Amino acid sequence: MVVIVLSSLGGLLAVSVVAILLASGIFAKQAYLEPWKMTYAQKFDDPRIQLAAHGILAANGHNMQPWKIRLDADSRVFYLYADPERLTPEVDPYARQFMITQGTFLEYVKVAGAKLGYKTEISLFPLGEYDEGLLVQSMKEKPVAKVVLSKAVTKDDTLYNEMFLPDTNRAAYKEEPLTASAIAQLRSINQEDDRTITFFQGADELKRLGTFALEGTKIEADVHRINEEAAGIFRFNEYQKNKYRYGFSFEGQGTIGMKKHLLQGLVTLLPFMNNEKSSAGLMIKTAQTGVNHTPAYAMILTQGNSRTQQVTSGMLYSRLILTAHTLGYVMQPLSQPIEEYSEMKELYEGIHREFAPKGETIQMFVRLGKPTKEFPLTMRRDVNEMIMK
Numbered sequence: 474m475v476v477i478v479l480s481s482l483g484g485l486l487a488v489s490v491v492a493i494l495l496a497s498g499i500f501a502k503q504a505y506l507e508p509w510k511m512t513y514a515q516k517f518d519d520p521r522i523q524l525a526a527h528g529i530l531a532a533n534g535h536n537m538q539p540w541k542i543r544l545d546a547d548s549r550v551f552y553l554y555a556d557p558e559r560l561t562p563e564v565d566p567y568a569r570q571f572m573i574t575q576g577t578f579l580e581y582v583k584v585a586g587a588k589l590g591y592k593t594e595i596s597l598f599p600l601g602e603y604d605e606g607l608l609v610q611s612m613k614e615k616p617v618a619k620v621v622l623s624k625a626v627t628k629d630d631t632l633y634n635e636m637f638l639p640d641t642n643r644a645a646y647k648e649e650p651l652t653a654s655a656i657a658q659l660r661s662i663n664q665e666d667d668r669t670i671t672f673f674q675g676a677d678e679l680k681r682l683g684t685f686a687l688e689g690t691k692i693e694a695d696v697h698r699i700n701e702e703a704a705g706i707f708r709f710n711e712y713q714k715n716k717y718r719y720g721f722s723f724e725g726q727g728t729i730g731m732k733k734h735l736l737q738g739l740v741t742l743l744p745f746m747n748n749e750k751s752s753a754g755l756m757i758k759t760a761q762t763g764v765n766h767t768p769a770y771a772m773i774l775t776q777g778n779s780r781t782q783q784v785t786s787g788m789l790y791s792r793l794i795l796t797a798h799t800l801g802y803v804m805q806p807l808s809q810p811i812e813e814y815s816e817m818k819e820l821y822e823g824i825h826r827e828f829a830p831k832g833e834t835i836q837m838f839v840r841l842g843k844p845t846k847e848f849p850l851t852m853r854r855d856v857n858e859m860i861m862k
């Protein structure tokens with residue numbers, strides 16, 4: 474009798490696990506990871522698409538990948554447009570992170586160009602900056618950048634290979650502080666006067682900035698409309714990831730392998746398990762772990778906050794990530810305390826008062842250090858979809 478009950482329980486469990494794994498899409502091909510293959514860009518004959526195929530690997534706000542490419546009649550020229558269909562207005566009401574994301578793309582294009590044998594001349598806002606009163610319309614009409622390619626000697630750019638690694642690592646970092654020479658090397662990537670990169674690793678600074686990061690996360694986790702916006706772009710299983718190829722997923726939380734499939738399958742079959750309260754709790758717990766294991770923070774600041782400066786901050790951020798990778802460091806932006814929605818106002822003003830005392834705008838606030846574990850790659854769209862017809 475006992476044997477029969479146990480074996481039927483075992484059978485039930487096995488059937489449930491199979492159902493969960495199938496709901497997760499365990500056998501589905503991960504088309505959403507194809508752009509990360511080093512051979513992906515080679516599928517295209519047009520060098521402009523080849524370069525764009527590298528641009529899409531860049532870090533980008535909320536993984537919205539809001540890039541559109543217009544190929545000019547002149548085969549050496551393409552234009553980058555920001556895609557206003559991919560704004561996240563609740564969390565990024567001034568589309569500042571959205572414009573930084575245009576810059577992260579452009580820097581990857583530049584690095585890929587050097588490797589593939591093209592000099593890339595990038596002119597920002599060739600038709601002028603946006604009309605802020607008609608922002609969406611302006612994004613449709615005015616390119617963020619004109620990119621002109623000319624043949625050049627292929628450079629073996631050490632940054633090239635780093636583009637194929639995950640851009641963001643949200644796990645704990647080792648305690649090891651950054652060496653003075655690493656800081657000097659990272660600082661030297663900035664060549665412009667109107668922006669600065671600052672690094673913080675003193676005990677007091679770590680404590681203050683950790684508090685800002687954590688408080689910001691707690692505030693954000695409590696804003697229902699932002700949670701709704703994030704939930705709307707969360708992909709619960711392999712089928713959804715292949716369908717959309719942008720937004721958030723369990724990989725972004727560092728969950729991989731069988732654990733990922735079990736989680737994906739469970740929330741697909743029982744969606745109530747992934748409710749607002751549990752997501753908020755996980756977000757705060759992840760932030761707490763991050764803050765407890767961060768040997769250094771960095772900021773990119775600009776004197777002023779023009780659209781051009783937002784884009785150039787993104788270019789600098791991409792170069793910072795790639796250079797950090799060559800030195801064995803990883804990073805994670807902690808955007809919450811520098812976001813501009815009303816609930817964050819006090820914290821936004823506080824962090825600017827303390828860390829941008831000359832009236833600068835903090836464009837990026839990140840933690841960085843040596844990783845304790847590798848982070849998985851996240852979804853990327855098919856570059857063909859970004860080509861304007």
Ligand SMILES: Cc1cc2nc3c(=O)[nH]c(=O)nc-3n(C[C@H](O)[C@H](O)[C@H](O)COP(=O)(O)O)c2cc1C
Pocket residue numbers: 530531532533534535536570571573574577639640641642643725805806807808809850851
């Ligand atoms: C402007 C900007 C802001 C970002 N803010 C955050 C953030 O607050 N927290 C975070 O964990 N990641 C942040 N990221 C990282 C993106 O979420 C990440 O690049 C995107 O999801 C794609 O994942 P990947 O970088 O691992 O390829 C930010 C990236 C950019 C460019």
